[in-house]
Amino acid sequence: MSRVLMRGNEAIAEAAIRAGLKCYFSYPITPQGELVEYMARELPKRGGVFLQAESEVAAINMVYGAAAAGVRTMTSSSSPGNSLKQEGISYLAGARLPAVIVNVMRGGPGLGNIAPAQGDYFQATKGGGHGDYRLIVLAPSTVPEAAQLVMLAFDLSDRYRVPAMILTDGMLGQMMEPVELPPPVDEATIPEKPWALTGAKGRPPNVVRSFELEPRKLKEMNLVLQETYREIEENEVRWEEVETEDAEILLVAHGTVGRIVKTVVRQARKEGIKAGLLRPISLWPFPYGPLRRLAERVPTVLTVELSAGQMWEDVRLAVEGRAKTPFFGELGGVVPTPREILSEVKKHVPA
Amino acid sequence: MELGVIFAGFGGQGILLAGKVLARAGMDQGLEVTWLPSYGPEMRGGTANCTVVLADQPIGSPIVDAPRALVAMNLPSLDRFEPRVAAEGLIVYNGSLIPRDPKREDVQGIPVPVNDIARELGNARVINMVALGALVRASGVVPLEAVVAAMAREMRERGRDRLIEINRQALERGFNEAEKLLGDR
Structure with missing residues (x-):
């Protein structure tokens, strides 16, 4: 396998497709425009669905739907757009849905600018949305590492049923570097998702939701999340x-x-x-x-x-x-x- | 070995492509490379620049404090980046548009009338490859053939096969221009 000179944004997109991405939803924003363009061009040719949503709020909720249906799904944006997704991310976390969210950070707060920044660290690691939840947050420093971590993000997200975020910035998104892309994942090796909404014929229906009116039951749901987070802290620290x-x-x-x-x-x-x-x-x-x-x-x-x-x-x-x-x-x-x-x-x- | 190069000029002078072709040639030679564009609003009509690093070991910073080489396609670029060039570094500058020589005495200046050469070749848009050819000769970082091959692949991927020949000529003319100035050095 030879090395290819790729932009960070493109390598992230290609790695996601190779990880078995089936549904990608987003709304364009600089400096991650090339990621959206790459998906628009490549994903439909390779058996997936590309959809440019009417807003970031729509995009993250489409991710919720695709994740609930059990397919590998992703969305990407840059800081202000990612802020709009926070409610949906909290819902994904609450419903224990795996998904990959990419944030190519830019200068903030507010509309800020399009230059590289790391000011969304709190939002990513401490919960930008409401409630007691965590995301698995991976921060690549090179273009090849970005490709690697995207594939890892899909695996970890599926394994723990916790949404994963790739947190990077405009510099990595825009720069080019040689990448040796990993081969596409054999989709037969992606673990089954028995909880997914795949049609209940011949089995009891599954329910995917973050909603629970009865406090004791919602506490139980939360304890499952917390237990999962402790397990991730035990096994997935990388440096x-x-x-x-x-x-x-x-x-x-x-x-x-x-x-x-x-x-x-x-x-x-x-x-x-x-x-x-x-x-x-x-x-x-x-x-x-x-x-x-x-x-x-x-x-x-x-x-x-x-x-x-x-x-x-x-x-x-x-x-x-x-x-x-x-x-x-x-x-x-x-x-x-x-x-x-x-x-x-x-x-x-x-x- | 680590060589940092800044390419700078007006938007539309093919600065980003010149840098990419060099990066690609370096990669094909087995080097580590990074290509970092300026991607701010300054790209629209104003100045454009990119930083290319070629090294025989993994590259840390894609941002370079003191580039060993500068390719300046217009006066604002020379004004802005000349002070940053490393001592003993080299500056390839556009003699057709830039009315002055580098002020620094500790750098090697290589004036190349890229617009005039491109006009002689019959395509004003190949100025970037003329400048790149001169840089390749002056820096010696990769062989000219590798750069020609990288340019040709780039053109093919863009569906511009018909432009390969003129860009090859442009690279060679730039290379020879630097050769004339540098002689056996």
């Missing part, structure tokens, strides 16, 4: 470490910032600064344990983000005072260069 063995300063960064920090680590080491990187790949479940273990021996843990410090809160929860936890963030779609991050690193290591 990458770079040069952490002897690090005197540990940087924590996710997504595209995570890859920029890899260059920072390399440059810092050239200048004799022992820098390392922990890059959370699953933002939920967050790698609290691995970070806590590193904070036992690294005196400084510097969080770098394209936000005012959203992931920083999780970093501090993990570190719990074991190390100093400075923060460096950019806002409004501004992306720091390696040199800018390196000069921030230098403020926190003894000269």
Whole structure:
């Protein structure tokens, strides 16, 4: 299998089709327009349904319907459009429906702009919709990793019956990089969904809903969700470490910032600064344990983000005072260069 | 080895395509590559730029502080990016439109009259390939044949087979122009 030069948005779309995507619904928005275009062009040719909905609210509810019918389904958007989907996402979570939601983040709040940002971290990881629910949130830092994580997102979402989100930004959506695409999933290997609404002929009817008037019964439904979330926290924490063995300063960064920090680590080491990187790949479940273990021996843990410090809160929860936890963030779609991050690193290591 | 290149010019000068062809040629040579466009509202009628990184190891940042090479197709691009070019770096600039030489003395300037050459070739739109040809010679990062092959595949995929020959000529003319200036270096 040879390498293909692809945009992040296109690689996400192609990987989803290879994962057995059957129904894709969305409403276009920059900077993820190429994802919608790719789906419009390719999905119908390959046995799936592409539908441009009249709004993001419609799109997420179409996802609900397709998920309830038991097929692999996805929607994608960028920050403001993703905000519109939050009610539907909460319903998916409540009804235990698997689906993949892609958010190619841009500058906010409000209409903001179309430049790369990471300001939707809270929304993705702490529940942007109502109620006690979680999403599996995966944050790719390269185009090939985006393709990989999309396929993983479908598998995890099916396995746990929890919606999964790919949280990335306009830089990854727009940039091109060589990708070696994984072969299409053999659909016979996708596990059966005995709970799905497939026609009740010869069996008792299934019910898919998030609604339960009786508090004790709704509590039971919630306890099932909570039990599932504990299981996910146990099994699905993913992260990458770079040069952490002897690090005197540990940087924590996710997504595209995570890859920029890899260059920072390399440059810092050239200048004799022992820098390392922990890059959370699953933002939920967050790698609290691995970070806590590193904070036992690294005196400084510097969080770098394209936000005012959203992931920083999780970093501090993990570190719990074991190390100093400075923060460096950019806002409004501004992306720091390696040199800018390196000069921030230098403020926190003894000269 | 890691080479960062910024391509910059007016929207419509084929900046993004020139960068993509170089990235594709690098990939075909087994290198790691990234291609990062400016995708803001500035694309509409204003300036366009993209950053290409080619490396023999996994690429961290697709954003480059100090590119080893700059391809400037107009004066605003030279004004904006010249200060960022790495020391000992090179600047391929459009001699047809840019009335000045680089101010820096620690970089190699390579003036190429890309509009004049493209006009001689009979298609004003191949200026991007003339500039890319010059960059390929000056940087030596990938062989010209690899770039020609990548361009041809790109044209074929866009249903523009008939433009392969003129773009090949444009790449060669740019390459030879830099050859004249650089000689045996």
